[in-house]
Amino acid sequence: MVTGWPNMWSSTDNAFYFIIVVSAILFLGITGTLIYFVNRFSFHKNPEPKNISGNTFLEIAWTVIPTLLVLAMFWAGWKGFIYKRTVPKDAIPINVTARQWSWSFEYENGKTASTLEIPFGKPVKLNITSVDVVHSLFIPAFRVKEDAVPGRKTYLWFKPEKIGTFDLFCTEYCGVQHAKMITKVNVVPHDEFLSWLNLKEVRAETVPGEILAREKGCLSCHSTDGTESVGPTFKGLFGRSKNNINVDENFIRKKIFEGSPPIMPSLKDIVNDEEAGKIIEYIKTLK
Numbered sequence: 569m570v571t572g573w574p575n576m577w578s579s580t581d582n583a584f585y586f587i588i589v590v591s592a593i594l595f596l597g598i599t600g601t602l603i604y605f606v607n608r609f610s611f612h613k614n615p616e617p618k619n620i621s622g623n624t625f626l627e628i629a630w631t632v633i634p635t636l637l638v639l640a641m642f643w644a645g646w647k648g649f650i651y652k653r654t655v656p657k658d659a660i661p662i663n664v665t666a667r668q669w670s671w672s673f674e675y676e677n678g679k680t681a682s683t684l685e686i687p688f689g690k691p692v693k694l695n696i697t698s699v700d701v702v703h704s705l706f707i708p709a710f711r712v713k714e715d716a717v718p719g720r721k722t723y724l725w726f727k728p729e730k731i732g733t734f735d736l737f738c739t740e741y742c743g744v745q746h747a748k749m750i751t752k753v754n755v756v757p758h759d760e761f762l763s764w765l766n767l768k769e770v771r772a773e774t775v776p777g778e779i780l781a782r783e784k785g786c787l788s789c790h791s792t793d794g795t796e797s798v799g800p801t802f803k804g805l806f807g808r809s810k811n812n813i814n815v816d817e818n819f820i821r822k823k824i825f826e827g828s829p830p831i832m833p834s835l836k837d838i839v840n841d842e843e844a845g846k847i848i849e850y851i852k853t854l855k
């Protein structure tokens with residue numbers, strides 16, 4: 569078991585600072601020596617050239633010292649790497665699905681959310697995948713980052729040691745709305761987390777269309793206030809007709825299940841018929 573560096577911050581930051589300090593010392597040392605040599609061995613001071621035939625002590629020193637330094641850097645990184653890949657047994661599992669261009673989080677009891685809600689002081693394990701292209705989950709505050717790869721499960725874990733709200737980014741360029749693929753991590757006290765987790769009203773059967781539209785990622789590309797985004801705004805969309813296309817229930821249903829290549833992916837794997845109906849009802853209300 570790894571001891572000494574007790575959390576995600578220090579396992580990353582210690583390696584980072586160690587390498588920075590070594591690099592700074594080398595930079596100053598090499599530059600200083602260079603300047604000294606330019607003066608000391610200048611033509612002005614040495615009009616007659618001298619033949620130098622090697623120095624065994626120097627040869628050994630400049631082989632051994634850098635080797636030790638590089639090994640020490642490796643050790644610093646390796647120690648943190650092992651810590652980050654060793655998931656504690658009591659970690660709370662959360663399934664994370666990435667898609668263009670949103671995140672969804674699913675808890676053991678089936679509850680889903682579009683922000684990552686986690687309890688303070690408890691380790692969590694994120695099991696990550698993607699339904700379309702490669703994304704990457706990045707929470708700078710916890711020094712964790714892991715790719716979301718279609719058809720594959722990746723993971724990361726961390727233990728939040730601060731209460732508050734933190735940024736969660738996509739850090740792999742994944743299409744036009746990559747920069748908007750951001751959400752929040754909310755670290756709350758454990759009892760608050762439990763009561764949130766067991767709140768039933770956000771279950772898929774009962775959620776209103778607006779929450780569904782947000783959770784399924786519709787609102788990442790379609791605004792609800794008339795603002796133009798990747799896709800057409802939902803405001804005033806229903807009932808509109810343009811170029812012989814009537815935006816009715818069938819039209820929206822078709823878009824949801826078949827997508828709108830090349831921009832909008834099909835949502836048939838993540839939206840069922842009933843949910844599509846609720847999303848359409850919601851769009852109807854946005855006049």
Ligand code: CUA
Binds near residue numbers: 704
């Ligand atoms: Cu998903 Cu960038």
